[in-house]
């Protein structure tokens with residue numbers, strides 16, 4: 001049996017008729033950049049998240065950079081984020097011209113540890129970027145409280161958490177704005193790169209839109225030098241089709257997580273779900289001692305596995321210039337050599353999940 005880590009081929013087969021029609025419509029309209037398909041998806045996604053504004057952009061990394069720039073954050077400013085995240089979070093901060101300030105994670109959920117947040121704040125701090133890593137909500141209430149007390153903007157990195165919720169509130173509605181990625185493997189994925197900024201702030205949305213469209217509101221009238229980072233019509237049409245299936249896929253991910261938990265909790269460290277939150281399990285990350293050997297055994301059995309992420313940011317050559325001491329990140333250090341991501345997506349069958357459980361139990365024996 002083969003169990004792919006993500007299975008976009010099976011997903012396409014289940015959507016083929018709907019998808020081919022949607023793509024055909026864009027081709028017929030020749031509405032490739034901007035246009036009605038982009039507008040429709042932006043409106044549907046804003047409604048899904050529960051905010052008035054959604055601006056489609058080129059990818060999730062740009063979304064973070066542009067959101068910070070639109071907030072007026074840049075050179076000389078500091079932005080606090082989690083030490084264990086995909087590098088894109090920190091890149092968005094650096095590319096905006098600001099300095100990423102990294103905070104260690106909490107070991108239960110692997111999110112930015114609110115208990116360590118206040119120590120990272122200086123007179124130069126302008127924003128906090130909590131990451132809803134692995135499809136679970138970061139601990140937003142204490143983060144929002146601390147940020148509010150210091151006058152900092154909260155920009156959610158929601159790239160792994162489309163549809164997740166925190167204490168009854170949808171991810172994407174909690175901060176000044178939220179940045180989404182629609183990279184193909186995300187819970188809501190395009191057929192190429194795409195991203196969005198969702199916000200309740202009309203001025204901020206307008207600023208992000210101008211930034212991504214050469215600093216212009218009207219064609220050939222440029223108020224400032226922006227960049228080119230827009231959602232294209234084909235990706236918008238693909239995303240609009242998939243958005244209708246997102247809740248069902250997320251529900252299937254939760255069922256798979258329950259099945260993994262029941263089958264594995266006595267042999268590996270299984271993920272905890274933060275109380276009063278709705279997870280969407282972008283990734284299902286277990287902790288196993290002797291990970292390399294276990295990983296090899298699973299791969300040999302035809303099971304796709306991964307590590308998210310093998311090198312936390314304080315250990316990355318790209319951020320050596322920050323002069324960080326890995327000793328200041330004990331939680332990252334404790335998890336980085338044990339985490340292992342199992343296959344997780346909306347098309348997994350019970351048979352595939354049971355096969356992964358059996359093979360993993362065998363490998364750790």
Ligand SMILES: *Cc1c(COP(=O)(O)O)cnc(C)c1O
Nearest residue numbers: 059060061086088089159181183
């Ligand atoms: C995927 C991802 C991003 C960046 O998204 P891209 O669309 O690939 O640029 C940002 N943050 C996190 C946590 C991600 O997983």
